Amino acid sequence: MGKRAFDLLSMGEILLRLSPPDNERIVRGDTFEKQVGGAELNVVSGVSLLGLRTGIISKIPANSIGAFARNKVRFCGVSDDFLVNDDSRDARLGVYYYENGAYPRKPGIVYDRMYTSVNKIDVSDFPQNIFESTRCFHTSGITLALSEQCRRTGIEMIKHFKEQGALISFDVNFRLNLWSGEEARACIEEILPYVDIFFCSEDTAKLTFGKTGDVREIMKSFAKGYPVSVIASTQRTVHSPKVHSFTSVIYDAKQGIFYEEKPYENIEVVDRIGSGDAYVSGVLYGLLSEHGDCSKALRFGNASSAAKNTIPGDMPSLNRSEIETIIQDHQNGGQQREMNR
Numbered sequence: 141m142g143k144r145a146f147d148l149l150s151m152g153e154i155l156l157r158l159s160p161p162d163n164e165r166i167v168r169g170d171t172f173e174k175q176v177g178g179a180e181l182n183v184v185s186g187v188s189l190l191g192l193r194t195g196i197i198s199k200i201p202a203n204s205i206g207a208f209a210r211n212k213v214r215f216c217g218v219s220d221d222f223l224v225n226d227d228s229r230d231a232r233l234g235v236y237y238y239e240n241g242a243y244p245r246k247p248g249i250v251y252d253r254m255y256t257s258v259n260k261i262d263v264s265d266f267p268q269n270i271f272e273s274t275r276c277f278h279t280s281g282i283t284l285a286l287s288e289q290c291r292r293t294g295i296e297m298i299k300h301f302k303e304q305g306a307l308i309s310f311d312v313n314f315r316l317n318l319w320s321g322e323e324a325r326a327c328i329e330e331i332l333p334y335v336d337i338f339f340c341s342e343d344t345a346k347l348t349f350g351k352t353g354d355v356r357e358i359m360k361s362f363a364k365g366y367p368v369s370v371i372a373s374t375q376r377t378v379h380s381p382k383v384h385s386f387t388s389v390i391y392d393a394k395q396g397i398f399y400e401e402k403p404y405e406n407i408e409v410v411d412r413i414g415s416g417d418a419y420v421s422g423v424l425y426g427l428l429s430e431h432g433d434c435s436k437a438l439r440f441g442n443a444s445s446a447a448k449n450t451i452p453g454d455m456p457s458l459n460r461s462e463i464e465t466i467i468q469d470h471q472n473g474g475q476q477r478e479m480n481r
Contacts, residue, residue: 152180177454186421195219201231241381363393418448
């Protein structure tokens with residue numbers, strides 16, 4: 141594979157997030173803080189911050205809200221070369237409202253993402269040379285579940301990028317409010333023959349694919365059924381809305397080797413939204429920057445996810461040096477330097 145303009149491109153919806161400040165509730169608060177996110181944007185922003193060249197493939201309204209989203213994309217170092225404007229009269233950006241939880245009250249979320257501009261996205265919106273411009277293409281089950289149009293476009297993108305030699309990364313990221321387990325399984329099984337890097341939690345594997353056994357048996361069954369090279373599964377323990385523990389397992393299917401490390405214990409959760417995407421970004425960064433080294437990918441993924449929990453908003457904001465410090469502290473038994481100076 142020759143030199144390509146991008147290390148990672150990702151297709152997905154960009155969302156406007158509106159949240160009451162602190163622990164206020166949606167039903168009684170008077171103000172909202174606005175932020176930008178979306179599963180695939182969260183992934184490419186994390187990889188960009190760690191040091192690789194990334195871009196987002198999406199469609200946004202050609203208005204002030206769309207400009208706000210585009211500015212945020214640029215701010216986190218992600219290319220907007222393939223961020224297409226929708227100038228139709230009904231153009232709109234998806235919105236979701238999120239309120240923080242505090243034990244025993246769980247977090248709350250309300251979606252307003254029907255008939256948004258991304259649901260008009262089509263392969264014809266993009267130049268043909270996009271498919272030979274990246275080392276890796278990533279998308280998720282959220283994108284494929286949004287609409288029939290998104291599904292067709294996403295599957296076409298996967299096939300075209302694969303034909304041009306890109307690695308294909310896919311995160312199941314199952315959302316029951318978007319599609320059923322049966323729908324998800326049928327669609328994802330169609331694309332799994334093209335997938336190189338596969339993200340699926342143990343619970344999702346059991347619910348969506350009817351898998352049985354422990355996480356290692358599940359990973360082996362995916363590798364046996366499809367030509368997937370790397371399979372990653374997160375393991376989160378929720379002690380309370382504000383205290384989590386996190387780790388993961390990565391299976392190198394070509395070598396038949398599992399990689400694990402001790403959990404990040406008692407993470408102080410400020411905002412858990414996007415922490416799963418931060419994990420994906422860390423793993424992809426590790427694989428793309430360290431020549432497919434799964435052990436390094438695991439460490440980058442776990443540290444990136446743990447750190448994202450401590451940051452407000454959807455997107456991560458730590459660079460490689462900061463993540464490496466977290467990794468080093470974790471390997472030293474969790475002892476942290478109070479301040480780097």
